[in-house]
Structures are given as structure tokens and as C-alpha cells.
Amino acid sequence: MALITLRRNICHFSDVWMPGAVATLKNQPASYIHKVARDRLSPWFCSQRPEPFKVRFHHACCKNFHSENGNDLHPVGEPALSQVRDWDQLEQSFQKESGQVFDRRLKDFTSSEEVLSFISTLGTLPEPVAAAALRRICEVENRDGGQNLTQAIRTHRVFQALCLRFEQEASRLSDTGLLTALQALSMLRLDPQSSLILSLVAECQDRLKRGGLGAHHLCILGESLVRLQDPGCVTLERILYQLQSARLETLAAEDIVAIYKILQACPEKVDRHQSFLNRVNRVSLSVVPYLSPTSISEVLRALVVLDQTHALPLVLKLGRYVVRHVPHFTSEELRNVLEALTYFGYSDRFLTKALEQHVAGLRLSVDWEVASKVMDYCSRKEILSKPILDVAAETFIRHSEKLSPGQIYELIEPFGKLNYSPPNAPAVFRKLENVLFTRFNYFPPKTLLRLLHACSLIEYHPVNFMAKIFSPFFLQRLQGEEPYLDRLSLALVTQLFLTSILECPFYKGPKLLPKYQVKSFLTPCCSLEIPMDFRLYKSVVVGLIDLLGARWYFASKVLTPYCYTIDIEIKLDEEGFVLPFTVDEDVHKRVALCIDGPKRFCYESTHLLGKEVIKRRHLQLLGYQVVQVPYHEVEALRSRLELVEYLQRKLFAQNSIVRW
Structure with a gap:
């Protein structure tokens, strides 16, 4: 069959555009065209009975059409010959395809443009197919960590036609089609106040009030509302109350994760749902093996927000699977995982070994954000891992100019706390001194004080900065708007002053005034000494x-x-x-x-x-x-x-x- 290039345009009505009728329509008045369109589109615009959702695209060998009043279509330019036989064959072949076959075809596409180009070749687009296409666009757009839908896709005619039909026919959609569309569009980060999103959300809320949504659909709805950043705790609570009667054991792993996200969105209401949350925690034990790295990170983060310190069996099991997924976490996910495990007091040698292998394997190419978060974890858990600390030292030397004060602190503080000097310690602290000379005033006072104190712990004394630290001006900055300096800051300054006397006798700068000196380093909280066992x-x-x-x-x-x-x-x-x-x-x-x-x-x-x-x-x-x-x-x-x-x-x- 000869290859013929067709110019495809999307029509403002949803019936199948018949290419062979172009010449006839050109010679008819607008009222006639409107009558024909009304007769053909009666299932869409005239019938009050629910009809299957279908998006129909215009395929014709002609130039662009435009509508002046929203109903009358006027051809612009000369019509070309149609290929009715090829078009009919295409529709017949598509109708024979099952939904699974269509899903497989969609998964072969690696870009949104390919998805839109493919569905534009289809004459009739049933609701499940349209929803699946939106879901695939969402998958490929989020695959590389994209934050927003590109302008090219937003303005693409086929994408706009899909959105228009979902907006206009929200009440006719099935529960699956409606929730799939809302889920995909929420993940594409469209404007929550757009008419499309508002229409879908309103229809979902109506069905929620009627109580006709299943547990799976309730999970999708709740997660989508949370993602749209306008959850409305009233709506979320209604979802939670309906979910309490569901059999959680029958839900998929992604549904369990969605429940955690819904609960996380209203942490102040968690007390009244604690018994339900306990059920979710028990059921989650069986789905942990099926969770993706992203889902593991999300569940651990939710457990922290919801303060589920009693769900230790779940945390322990999640921790064991974290070890397997360490190389597959993104920087943000790994940060959430390590913060959660630290919060629950979890650590073991297998996790430390996995982190060592992950960081040491990257070594020169390690992301400095990953290095800082791993170092923060080692510091909080007081884990002395020389491979991790050595890589962190190299990372600091390479990236010190682009690190924020907080990130510099996260990379350097563990060396002092864990009493470890890396092999390249002289180069590390020379680099740190240069950074402090150029950016001293950019460091928050408390961060700067703790950073310099950490250096003194391993005998890299900040002599060149002691005069500034002991000055009343810095101490006033340290105090900020508080009525007095906190106990820990006073203890740190006092120990630095004692260090200047005992270990830096050559220091001849200002002394610390007695009113800023503490009497004891051993206090019930924020102590610089560890009590006896x-x-x-x-x-x-x-x-x-x-x-x-x-x-x-x-x-x-x-x-x-x-x-x-x-x-x-x-x-x-x-x-x-x-x-x-x-x-x-x-x-x-x-x-x-x-x-x-x-x-x-x-x-x-x-x-x-x-x-x-x-x-x-x-x-x-x-x-x-x-x-x-x-x-x-x-x-x-x-x-x-x-x-x-x-x-x-x-x-x-x-x-x-x-x-x-």
C-alpha cells in the first residue's frame, strides 16, 4: 500500500470525521452542516442516557478547519482526496485489539509525542483507551524526574482534545476511567484550579458522597487529592471512614502506600484513626516484598510523620529491604529513608555495608547530596565507617564551592564527632579554612559554632576564627531574638575557650567573658559529656x-x-x-x-x-x-x-x- 502523508486535525465535535464528505460539506450552508452534525452527534449532545466515553479524531487530506461559533465548521482551502479504505481498515484492526494488547503497544512508546501521535491515528477512542493513554503520558513524563508537563505537550492538539472530553464528559465516565484520568493528571502537575481538574474532582466527590466507590478507587482518589495539594481533610476523612470497612488484605501494595499518604496529609487527625492505622501497619508487613524503592521511602516517611514508634516490626522489615534497594534510591528518597531509620533507631551492619559499597562504588562521581545525607546518618547513629568518611572528604574538596553552609556542616561535623581524621585531612581543613574566610558571614551562627567545635575535637583548632567567635558581636548574633543564649551554644563556646587556653597557648586574641562560660559540661540535655553506664x-x-x-x-x-x-x-x-x-x-x-x-x-x-x-x-x-x-x-x-x-x-x- 502506498505511503500517503496525511495532515491530521482535531475536530471540535466528537463524531468520526468522514473524509469523503468534505466536498459535500463545502457546498452546504452552515445550518445544514449544523443539522448533520446534530444528527450524527445525538449520542453526545442530545441523548440523556449515559453513553460509553469516546473521543473521535478528525483525519482528512485537507488544510486546517476552524469554528466561529463552537458548532459550525468551515473548511479552509481546497480539500484533498481521502483514503476511506485505508481508514476503515485501521478502525477495524483497532477494534479487534483487546485492552491488554493496546496497553502493550502503549508501553512500547518512550515519549509523550509518540503516544499522542499513535492515538491520533485512531478514529474512535473508547474511555479505557483514553485513560490508558493519559496514564502512559504520565509515566513517560515522570520517568526522568520531570517536575512539570512540557509546554509542547500542554499545547498539543491531541492532548488538549483528550482533556476537553474528560472535562465535558466527567459525569459519563466509569469509576475506573474517572479515577485513572484524575490520577494521571495529578501526577502531571496540572494547575489544581484548572476547569479540567475541578470538574473531575467535583464528580469524584459526588460519587464519594453516594458511597459507590470501591476500596481501590478510594485509594486512588485520596492519593490524587493529596498530590493536588488541596486535599481538604473533610474529603479525606470521608475516604478514610469508607476504607475502614474494606478488606485491607485484598488491596495491592500501591493501595496500601496510598492509604499512608492519605493519613499523612492529616496527621492531626491520626488519633481518631489509630485503630485503622494499626490494621494498615499489620497488613503492610505482607506487602513489603512488593514495594518499589520509591514506595519504601514513602512508607517510611509517613511512619515518621504519623509517629508510629510502636510499629517496630514493620520498620524492621522495611529496614531489611532497604539494604537491597540502596543503589536504586534517588538522593531525596535515600535522605528520607536514612532520616526515618534514624528516627526509629534502626541500624545494622548490613545497611552500613550496603551504604559503604554504594558510596565507595561511586567514589569520584558520587552526588554530594548523597554523600552529605549518608554522612548525616553516620553521625546521628555514631557509625564509624572509614570508607564513607574518606569519600565524603574527597567530595568536600571537589564540591566545596557549591555546597551550602548546612551541607558543609553535614560533611565535616561527623569527622569530629566520630573522632576520625581522613588520609587527606590537611587538604580538607585547608579547603574548609578558605571557604570560611570567603563566606564567613553567610554561615548561620549556630552552624558555624558547631562546625568549628567539630574541628577542634580532632585537634584542627580554628585559631584564625577564635577572635570572632569570642567577640560580643558574634555572641549577639548567636543569641538572635531569644532572651538568652541556649545551654548547648554556651557549652560549645566555653569548651572552645578552654581549648584555646590548654591547646593553643600561642593564641593571644580576645577572651570569652565569664558571663558566657558554663560551670559544667555534663547537663541533663545537650551535654558535652556522656554519663556513666x-x-x-x-x-x-x-x-x-x-x-x-x-x-x-x-x-x-x-x-x-x-x-x-x-x-x-x-x-x-x-x-x-x-x-x-x-x-x-x-x-x-x-x-x-x-x-x-x-x-x-x-x-x-x-x-x-x-x-x-x-x-x-x-x-x-x-x-x-x-x-x-x-x-x-x-x-x-x-x-x-x-x-x-x-x-x-x-x-x-x-x-x-x-x-x-
């Missing part, structure tokens, strides 16, 4: 009493004049005799016994955190003999006698006997 403390105390002979030979929780609190202090005279803790004269040496429980170390390791390392450095510089008693060494002891011998070796390693 009480169970470990009790065990050590029993051994010390056996070793020293009495309880009055040592003191517990001693606050020094330098803001630090010593777990156990033992005083020795010049000859090495142990003195009672009440004696202050003739004290030659003070022993600071550090009872280090698991919380003072990085997660599942024996590597001390930065805040504990700086405390030991400062105590040694102040003249204390620092003795560390870590939990893993004490737990390895099998008897009370072994504990006493262990403490004797720790405290009096240079003496053959103990004297008191």
Missing part, C-alpha cells in the same frame, strides 16, 4: 572497695573547676599513698578513672567518640592521670578476683604493691 559503675565500685579497702578512698562524679565531671577520682600523696577523698592537703597526684560504657564509643566499636577524646586530652593537660576502664575489658573478666587484679594493673601499673 550505671551497671558498669556498680561493678567497678565493688572491685575498687576490695582493692582499696574502703569506700572513702575514692569519690564519684566529681565536678572539676574546669567544667568536666570525673567518673571516679582517686588522690595520691607524694609517696604514692591513697588519700581519703575528703583530704585536700598533700595531694600530689589525682587519678581520673573513666568508666566507659558502650555509649561513649562509636556504634559497635571500641573507638571513642570525639567528645570523650577531647575530655581526656584536657584532663591530662590539667595534670590528671587519666585511666580508662572500658566496658568490653570489664565484661571479659570472669571473677571478682580478676576484676581486682585488673583494676590494680590499671591504677598502679608502676607499683608492685598498693598502699593506702
